[in-house]
Amino acid sequence: MRVRCPVCGLPVEVPDDVMEGEVVEHDCGATLEVRFEGNAVRLVPLDGVADDWGE
Ligand SMILES: [Zn+2]
Secondary structure: OEEEOOOOOOEEEOOOOOOOOOEEEOOOOOEEEEEEEOOEEEEEEOOOOOOOOOO
16 A cells, blocks of 8 residues: 655555554655554654654
């Protein structure tokens, strides 16, 4: 599946069976942590800059 990168806004390819808390690295250089919100998968930057992008 694809989830939008909160840093650069481009789609990030993540496995369909991805687990919460998994860390993925995006081409833009961002390190992102997987979080589940209901049925939705959200990526949050691990760098600790943006806590909540309100999406
Ligand atoms: Zn990115």
